[in-house]
Amino acid sequence: MPLSPALLALTLASLTQAGLLLVAAGFALRILRHWDLNSGSERQLDLERRTYLVATLVAWVFGANLLSLLLFVYNAEQLSTQFVGAMCATGVLNANAWGWPALYLKMALFFAGATWLLLNRVDNQAPDYPLVRPKYALLLLIAPLALAEALIQWQFFSGLKPDLITSCCGALFGPDAQGVAAELVGLEPATSLAALYLSGLAILVVGLLYRYRGWGGRLFALLAALGFVIALAAIVSSVALYVYEHPHHHCPFCLLKTGHDLVGYLLYPPLFTATALALGIGLIRIWHRVPSLAGVIATEGRRLVGLALMFFGLFYGVATWLILRSNLVLLGSG
Amino acid sequence: MRALLRRQRYLLDYSLSSLARRPGKHLALLLVYSLVVFLLASTLLFTQSLRREAALILADAPxxxxxxxxxxxxxxxxxxxxxxxxxxxxxxxxxxxxxxxxxxxxxxxxxxxxxxxxxxxxxxxxxxxxxxxxxxxxxxxxxxxxxxxxxxxxxxxxxxxxxxxxxxxxxxxxxxxxxxxxxxxxxxxxxxxxxxxxxxxxxxxxxxxxxxxxxxxxxxxxxRDEILRTYDALFGWRQGLIIVLLGGALLAFVIFAFDRAAGLSAEERREIGILKAIGWETGDVLRMKFWEGAALSLTAFLAGYLLAYAHVFFFAAALFAPVLKGWAVLYPDFRPLPFVDGLQVATLFFFTVFPYTVATIVPIWRAAITDPDQVMR
Known part of the structure; x- marks a missing residue:
């Protein structure tokens, strides 16, 4: 493992996060067993007080996770100089089998954390905290995820041997490669762009329906999740090409480089935020029949869907702008 | 939205005035905090500029x-x-x-x-x-x-x-x-x-x-790429080594921060008790304490980083240069080019603000759940 400060920082952060979430999971077990809002016992009082601590801890853990996700990608980008054949983050993530799983787990943890925080927010607005049990049960599911993330990231870092010949994005996203990435690249730009805009349209329509009619919250979440995958595929298969103005450069990470005006930072954060918000809506909708929550969920849902649509709009707007300003002609004869 | 911002502003306002009321207590923490940031930031900035220098020089190499x-x-x-x-x-x-x-x-x-x-x-x-x-x-x-x-x-x-x-x-x-x-x-x-x-x-x-x-x-x-890679790995390794060595200092700082946050004076306890008696909730106290920590962290982080910046770029990292640069009898007088790097700031954040926050959460929560009647009696 290269003993670089960013790797040490990431390891420290993920171990701390996993540790804190394990503590929180221990508390979640106690909640599941002993929580009883009607009881005035000392134990219940203690549990109620501890929920503040655990909610704060968890909020911090997820905040730190967001930052470490950024640092992880940025760091992979910077490590690329130390590997033969790696020209950007893709090459580094390919350096061993654990690179991509570590990134995926970090992303999964981000979405899990964001939806949990939304759930927590909604629950705190009802006087009788009706979601305490589901909330902490969910935490029990998230804690192993954080643990796995810490372990796999450790595997990834400790398996990094500078000098190793890895394949760079040219090889991974090239026509001869196989696997998911190659499938994404193999998509026709016309197909992927059509899918991108269709999914965008569907998200908009269902989002507006939910905002003004209160229909289709879960459908919105589902469409957003689908839209997220389609958006990532479209970035790899066509939007990136427009940015680099090169018909065979598919890398999703080079977008984050200064050489390409850092446009990646305009694309990814809105997309991730919007998807997280939409998933949160889908999750809280499950409890919209709980009497003390019905009003809260209706208002929160409208607010969140507005925000999610705004961020989705930002993402689709930026993507369209990138395509329009490009000199590359992929569709038609130009 | 506006109500939320205004609420946070008032809380921040309160935390700042509460910090200002007890400057002595927080000054020691601020000093140690800044020093830790300074040490780490100096190491990071200096090695990073050595790396850049090596890359710049080697760019024209055969x-x-x-x-x-x-x-x-x-x-x-x-x-x-x-x-x-x-x-x-x-x-x-x-x-x-x-x-x-x-x-x-x-x-x-x-x-x-x-x-x-x-x-x-x-x-x-x-x-x-x-x-x-x-x-x-x-x-x-x-x-x-x-x-x-x-x-x-x-x-x-x-x-x-x-x-x-x-x-x-x-x-x-x-x-x-x-x-x-x-x-x-x-x-x-x-x-x-x-x-x-x-x-x-x-x-x-x-x-x-x-x-x-x-x-x-x-x-x-x-x-040439091999030379560059070796330099990169070498400087990265030296950086990491120093940080591991500074790990002890970091741990001491975390314990210090925990101790500071845990050892609330009777007066501070009374203050929290009064706040809760006049209607503050546990969440509000937590938020107020969070703003207090944020103000402290930001000040220490900025002060430490600026000091490190001056140390490295204006005084040529007089404290660390011998270790990080390598050794030779004819020491070059090396003035690195100033720069700020996002990766470094984020790394630094994880080494300083993150441990500080984690160390203080539990003591802060303990303070926030205080019952008013317990402390005012």
Whole structure:
């Protein structure tokens, strides 16, 4: 493992996060067993007080996770100089089998954390905290995820041997490669762009329906999740090409480089935020029949869907702008 | 939205005034906090600038250097190898280099003697690196006397000094003419120190290196990318090593922060009790304490980072340079180019603000759940 400060920082952060979430999971077990809002016992009082601590801890853990996700990608980008054949983050993530799983787990943890925080927010607005049990049960599911993330990231870092010949994005996203990435690249730009805009349209329509009619919250979440995958595929298969103005450069990470005006930072954060918000809506909708929550969920849902649509709009707007300003002609004869 | 912002503003307002009411208590923490940030930031900034410097210098370096090995040791390169390598496809230029080291007993230091390819000095003259000139107290027009390999005294007139911008690499440099070099070292006429190849297409460099290894098995091709990578790994490793060593200090800081946050005075407890009695909720107290921590962290982070910035870029990292730079008798006077890097700031955040926050969450929560009647009684 290269003993670089960013790797040490990431390891420290993920171990701390996993540790804190394990503590929180221990508390979640106690909640599941002993929580009883009607009881005035000392134990219940203690549990109620501890929920503040655990909610704060968890909020911090997820905040730190967001930052470490950024640092992880940025760091992979910077490590690329130390590997033969790696020209950007893709090459580094390919350096061993654990690179991509570590990134995926970090992303999964981000979405899990964001939806949990939304759930927590909604629950705190009802006087009788009706979601305490589901909330902490969910935490029990998230804690192993954080643990796995810490372990796999450790595997990834400790398996990094500078000098190793890895394949760079040219090889991974090239026509001869196989696997998911190659499938994404193999998509026709016309197909992927059509899918991108269709999914965008569907998200908009269902989002507006939910905002003004209160229909289709879960459908919105589902469409957003689908839209997220389609958006990532479209970035790899066509939007990136427009940015680099090169018909065979598919890398999703080079977008984050200064050489390409850092446009990646305009694309990814809105997309991730919007998807997280939409998933949160889908999750809280499950409890919209709980009497003390019905009003809260209706208002929160409208607010969140507005925000999610705004961020989705930002993402689709930026993507369209990138395509329009490009000199590359992929569709038609130009 | 506006109500939320206003609420946070009032909480921040309150936390700041509460910090201002007890400046002594927080000053010690602020000092230690800033010091920790300063130490870490200095290390990161300085090594990073060394890396950048190395990359900048090597950007103009040749793509390939070929050295001859005899019994595993670096040996002189026969001149006829040059013709054989120059014919390899993909090589746009090939030339032999003459360079070597000279130990000067007068100042107990090693010089690097080099014959520049472009504009070599006329016979009898040299151009000097600033480090050599400083140590020997020489200026343009003076004479530098050295003992040659055969024991004869050699006198060079100093034609010029090398620019200070490149001092990290040119500090110990002595540029001279090829004839002088061969006579001074009694260097065989049909030999070079090593050979240099220019390869225009970067993707062909490895292939060319492979061909060399096949055609001339007694040589070793060194790629510029390999040198760069090694520097990168080396500086990264030194950085990491220092941070591991500073880990003890970091741990002490975390314990200190925990202790500070845990040891609330009776007066502070009373204050929280009163706040809760007049209607503050546990969440509000937590938020207020969070703003307090944020204000402290931000101040310490900025102060520490700015101090480190000044230390590295204006005072040439006087505290760490000997460890991080490597060692040599002729220390170059190195002024790194100022820069700020997002990765570094994020890394620094994880080493300082993150542990501080984690350490203080539990004590803060303990304070926030205090019952009003308990403390006011």
């Amino acid at each position: 793509e390939l250097i070929v050295q001859r090995l005899v019994a595993g040791r670096h040996d002189l390169m026969p001149a006829d190898y040059l013709d054989r390598l120059g014919q390899l496809r993909g090589v746009s230029d090939a030339y032999g280099r003459l360079w070597g080291y000279f130990y000067d007993p007068a100042v107990k230091a090693n010089y690097t003697l080099l014959v520049p390819r472009q504009e070599p000095p006329v016979p009898g003259e040299v151009r000097l690196g600033a480090g050599v000139a400083r140590t020997r107290g020489l200026g343009v027009g003076d004479y530098l006397s050295l003992r040659s390999a055969r024991g004869e005294p050699f006198s060079f007139r100093i034609a010029g000094l090398l620019e200070a911008e490149t001092e990290l690499v040119s500090s110990d440099l002595l540029l001279l003419n090829a004839e002088d070099f061969r006579r001074f070292f009694a260097f065989p006429a049909d030999r070079f120190t090593d050979l240099v190849l220019r390869v225009r297409n970067p993707s062909e460099v490895r292939k060319v290196a492979e061909k060399i290894a096949l055609a001339l098995p007694d040589t070793r091709p060194i790629l």
